[in-house]
Amino acid sequence: MRLSVENLACERGERRIFEGVSFTLEPGDALMVRGRNGAGKSSLLEILAGRLIPAAGRVLLRDAGERSLPECLHYVGHRDALKAALTAGENLVFARDFLGDPALAPPEALAAIGLAHALHLPVAYLSAGQRRRVALARLLVAERPLWLLDEPSTALDSASQEILRLLIEAHREAGGIVIATTHAPLALAGAQELTIERTPVLEATS
Numbered sequence: 001m002r003l004s005v006e007n008l009a010c011e012r013g014e015r016r017i018f019e020g021v022s023f024t025l026e027p028g029d030a031l032m033v034r035g036r037n038g039a040g041k042s043s044l045l046e047i048l049a050g051r052l053i054p055a056a057g058r059v060l061l062r063d064a065g066e067r068s069l070p071e072c073l074h075y076v077g078h079r080d081a082l083k084a085a086l087t088a089g090e091n092l093v094f095a096r097d098f099l100g101d102p103a104l105a106p107p108e109a110l111a112a113i114g115l116a117h118a119l120h121l122p123v124a125y126l127s128a129g130q131r132r133r134v135a136l137a138r139l140l141v142a143e144r145p146l147w148l149l150d151e152p153s154t155a156l157d158s159a160s161q162e163i164l165r166l167l168i169e170a171h172r173e174a175g176g177i178v179i180a181t182t183h184a185p186l187a188l189a190g191a192q193e194l195t196i197e198r199t200p201v202l203e204a205t206s
């Protein structure tokens with residue numbers, strides 16, 4: 001799939017947050033979205049995820065077959081959106097059933113993110129970083145070409161950040177696209193960078 005964003009503008013509470021955001025992403029591309037607190041990074045992801053209507057501009061999807069944009073994406077937001085009373089494994093079964101397009105089985109997905117032992121543990125018993133990893137394991141249980149990740153490394157220790165980086169790079173190598181907001185560097189090879197300010201700046205990084 002290919003994703004183009006043209007002249008996107010966002011308003012929240014009748015206030016213009018950003019405007020003039022444009023970029024195009026091809027299979028294998030990654031875009032890091034940066035900007036100060038409140039610049040609108042999460043809002044941009046919410047627009048792409050179909051959770052927020054843009055004030056102007058459009059989002060174009062190409063080469064995605066019959067799939068609509070919501071059917072093409074994973075969205076991992078600030079909140080982990082896990083059910084605390086269910087185990088890590090049950091949360092992933094729920095996500096896979098809900099999303100469709102099954103990929104890894106929940107035990108394999110947890111193992112891939114270094115959390116195999118949490119399969120039968122209620123999420124309520126897990127630490128913040130472990131809950132974040134369960135949320136990220138959702139990326140692996142359903143096949144979706146576009147990953148929208150809002151501050152994905154929040155609460156992750158350095159070993160888990162490296163696992164996340166490798167998972168993202170493997171997804172890109174398989175033709176996937178990743179858009180991530182982050183205040184911390186994620187060291188993705190050849191990622192584009194978009195800084196949301198009053199005037200957004202799009203530049204390629206090496």
Ligand SMILES: Nc1ncnc2c1ncn2[C@@H]1O[C@H](COP(=O)(O)OP(=O)(O)OP(=O)(O)O)[C@@H](O)[C@H]1O
Nearest residue numbers: 012013017035036037038039040041042043044181
């Ligand atoms: N539901 C809402 N209603 C009104 N304004 C909102 C709402 N959600 C966010 N905002 C405002 O929109 C602006 C952009 O918020 P957003 O969360 O997109 O910024 P951000 O760049 O992701 O910030 P951070 O780096 O702190 O996560 C902020 O000024 C915020 O107060």
